[in-house]
Amino acid sequence: MPWILVLPALVGVAFLVLPFAGLLIRAPWSTMGARVTEPDVLAALWLSLSTATTATLVSLAFGVPLAWLLARAEFPGRRLVRAVVTVPLVIPPVVGGVALLLVLGRNGLLGQYLDAWFGITIPFTPVAVVLAQVFVAMPFLVISVEGALRGADRRYEEAAATLGASRVTVFTRVTLPQVLPGIGAGAVLCWARALGEFGATITFAGNFPGTTQTMPLAVYMAMQRDPEAAIVLSLVLLLVSLAVLVTLRERWVNA
Amino acid sequence: MRDSSPRRSPSGVTRVLCAVAAAALTATACGTDGGAEPADERGELHVFAAASLTDVFDDIAADFEEDHPGVDVVFNFAGSSELAAQINAGAPADVFAAANTSTMDQVVGGEGLDADWAAENGEDGAVFATNTLRIAVPPDNPAGIEDFDDLTGDDVSVALCAEEVPCGAATVTAMEASGVAITPVTYEEDVRAVLTKVELGEVDAGLVYATDVIAAGDRVTGIEFPEADEAVNDYPIGVLANTSDAGLAAEWVELVRSETGAQVLAAAGFGTT
Numbered sequence: 001m002p003w004i005l006v007l008p009a010l011v012g013v014a015f016l017v018l019p020f021a022g023l024l025i026r027a028p029w030s031t032m033g034a035r036v037t038e039p040d041v042l043a044a045l046w047l048s049l050s051t052a053t054t055a056t057l058v059s060l061a062f063g064v065p066l067a068w069l070l071a072r073a074e075f076p077g078r079r080l081v082r083a084v085v086t087v088p089l090v091i092p093p094v095v096g097g098v099a100l101l102l103v104l105g106r107n108g109l110l111g112q113y114l115d116a117w118f119g120i121t122i123p124f125t126p127v128a129v130v131l132a133q134v135f136v137a138m139p140f141l142v143i144s145v146e147g148a149l150r151g152a153d154r155r156y157e158e159a160a161a162t163l164g165a166s167r168v169t170v171f172t173r174v175t176l177p178q179v180l181p182g183i184g185a186g187a188v189l190c191w192a193r194a195l196g197e198f199g200a201t202i203t204f205a206g207n208f209p210g211t212t213q214t215m216p217l218a219v220y221m222a223m224q225r226d227p228e229a230a231i232v233l234s235l236v237l238l239l240v241s242l243a244v245l246v247t248l249r250e251r252w253v254n255a
Numbered sequence: 256m257r258d259s260s261p262r263r264s265p266s267g268v269t270r271v272l273c274a275v276a277a278a279a280l281t282a283t284a285c286g287t288d289g290g291a292e293p294a295d296e297r298g299e300l301h302v303f304a305a306a307s308l309t310d311v312f313d314d315i316a317a318d319f320e321e322d323h324p325g326v327d328v329v330f331n332f333a334g335s336s337e338l339a340a341q342i343n344a345g346a347p348a349d350v351f352a353a354a355n356t357s358t359m360d361q362v363v364g365g366e367g368l369d370a371d372w373a374a375e376n377g378e379d380g381a382v383f384a385t386n387t388l389r390i391a392v393p394p395d396n397p398a399g400i401e402d403f404d405d406l407t408g409d410d411v412s413v414a415l416c417a418e419e420v421p422c423g424a425a426t427v428t429a430m431e432a433s434g435v436a437i438t439p440v441t442y443e444e445d446v447r448a449v450l451t452k453v454e455l456g457e458v459d460a461g462l463v464y465a466t467d468v469i470a471a472g473d474r475v476t477g478i479e480f481p482e483a484d485e486a487v488n489d490y491p492i493g494v495l496a497n498t499s500d501a502g503l504a505a506e507w508v509e510l511v512r513s514e515t516g517a518q519v520l521a522a523a524g525f526g527t528t
Contacts, residue, residue: 098451107456123457124412124440203448206441207417213442220444224419 020238027235028228035232040209041218045236048215051126052194055133059141059190064183067145068171082146089139096135097203104131104204128205129212133194140193141186148182149175188248195241300503301347303331303338305354305490307386307466312352312511314519319510326503335421342366342495349504352492352511354386355421359491369501372494376508380491383512385526386464387487388425390478391453391471398459403429403480406437406460414452414461417442422449425486426462432485450475464488469524487526 028035035041069075070082088096104111104122114120122128152175160174161167176183198216205212207221215237222230300319304312309332316328331338331348335358342348343365353359359380362368368380392400398411406413415437416423423442430436440458443449449461454474468477492511494504510516517527 101455101457105455105457202444203451206414206452207443208439208441221417221419221442224417 023231023235023238026228027231031228032232035229036236040213041233041236043210044213044215044218044233045240047126047129047210047213048195048237049240051129051133051214052191052197055130055137055194056141056187056191058130058134059138059194060183060187063138063141063186063190064145067142067149067186068175070142071146071149085142086139088136093132093136093197093199093201094203097132097200100128100132100135100200100204104128123204124206124208124212126205126211129201129214132200132204133197136197136200137190137193141183141190144186144189145179145183148179148186151182152178184248188245192241192245195237298325299327299329300349300500300507301329301331302350302352302507303333303342303346303348304350304352305335305338306332307354307464308332308352308490310470311519311523311525315511315516318515319507322510323503323506328507336361339365345497347497347499348495349498349500350492350507351380351495352383352490353380354488354490356380356382356489356491359493362493362495367496369494369496369498369504372501372505372508376493380493381508381512382489382528383492383508383516384490384520385487385528386466386490386524387526388422388429388462388480388483389465389468390460390480391450391463391468391475392460392478393453393456394473394476396459396476397456400460400478402478403433403435403482406462407435411460412458413437413439414441414443414449414458415439416446416449416462417444420445421488422446422462422464425488428486429462429482433482435482464524465526466524490525 066085070078070085091099101108101123103109104114106112106115106121106123111122114122122131156174156178157170160170165173196216197214198220201212201214202217202220207213207217209218213221215233219230219233219237222233302312302316309330312330312332316330319328320326331341331346333341335353335355338351339353339358339361342351342362345366351359351362353362356379363379368378373380390400390403390406392398398405398408400406400411405411415426418424418427422445441452443452443461446463446467450463450467450471452458453461453463454471465477468475492508494501494508498504520527
């Protein structure tokens with residue numbers, strides 16, 4: 001065992017795990033059951049799981065083609081596009097939420113026409129929650145998939161093409177299966193980030209129980225009044241997401 | 256969003272620069288007060304104040320420092336409950352000005368107020384200002400809001416503070432006292448977030464404080480409503496037990512509660528007692 005690697009790795013694990021242990025130690029176990037089954041908590045949990053999953057599906061639908069474009073297509077300004085795609089990773093989510101309001105809000109660049117022509121307003125709806133999550137989480141998927149595409153052996157694609165496969169066939173029958181683990185890993189990252197999303201959600205979608213109050217928002221609100229309730233909610237979110245991630249990892253990433 | 260770092264007024268910066276310059280050059284006449292000495296601990300007054308008092312206290316500090324040459328008012332502006340926690344944890348503070356009585360009570364029951372000052376001015380601090388709820392609407396008032404009752408309309412979208420934060424608690428008090436039940440589209444995490452939603456025109460109205468309406472200038476219009484009188488927020492101030500200069504701290508509190516202080520507070524939208 002090379003200690004020069006093992007020691008820092010142990011420090012890293014301890015640093016990541018200790019806060020979790022802190023939550024476990026401080027958790028009010030005696031009242032745990034009653035708190036977890038409160039209707040508001042279940043509503044927030046369901047909203048979180050359904051919006052994060054929807055956001056991941058949306059990110060897959062748009063993010064995988066985008067990653068392919070960045071990895072495989074030659075076009076002017078590609079580096080600029082790549083930089084722009086990663087912007088949501090660097091800007092504070094609250095700023096992202098304000099930006100979404102300025103574009104899709106009732107008086108936003110596009111939102112005003114949605115309202116005037118179709119009578120659709122997005123803020124304060126579950127749709128806004130999903131959009132906020134896609135905005136902050138899709139870059140994780142795009143970066144993972146792009147990395148997988150760059151690492152993939154292109155000779156298989158070239159062989160398929162010389163055998164007469166069309167570009168779409170090459171993509172669906174050769175490229176996609178090759179990078180599937182990368183897509184799986186990216187989707188898991190994306191889902192996890194969407195599940196924990198707070199800043200952009202509360203800014204763009206607001207905070208209303210059952211409609212837009214996801215678990216992270218419920219945790220924040222509980223923190224203001226009852227820190228113990230906040231710990232319980234955090235643990236629920238942590239355990240559910242861990243369970244999902246562990247199950248998926250077995251099935252997907254090692255596929 | 257909140258600035259919780261200590262702020263220095265310009266004269267403080269000058270003093271520090273003097274001290275630094277003096278240290279670097281070992282002997283330099285810097286100003287008239289023999290700046291070779293480092294900044295005097297006792298020349299600083301540490302005021303912990305609710306974030307909503309930022310502009311007002313900066314103004315008052317300019318007056319105070321003019322009347323007290325060599326004294327430097329150092330602020331720590333943040334949410335009242337955060338400040339109360341810092342004070343009870345032993346932060347070096349001379350004065351605490353809170354945005355509600357409950358956070359002052361936390362300090363009174365914790366680190367405590369200066370006994371002499373409290374005996375003279377009130378065991379729970381002295382209320383020096385009040386803040387009242389206002390309806391804030393976008394300048395074009397798209398939903399034609401005129402009074403509190405209008406906020407209950409089915410097609411009116413309203414942003415309220417979450418019940419967990421002070422402005423939300425005041426909102427609930429006003430609703431309960433008047434029997435007006437508003438169903439908002441969102442419960443925002445603080446009063447500034449409500450204001451932002453109104454400024455951007457994302458909601459037809461929001462409930463904020465009078466001081467927020469004034470701070471927002473012409474980006475929102477404020478509407479007074481009588482039901483707000485049921486939920487007035489008191490701002491208490493007090494000299495703290497672990498002050499290093501009770502006399503100086505008491506003078507600051509006096510200035511805040513004086514006619515001069517009241518004028519500055521009133522200009523910012525606070526009610527004064």
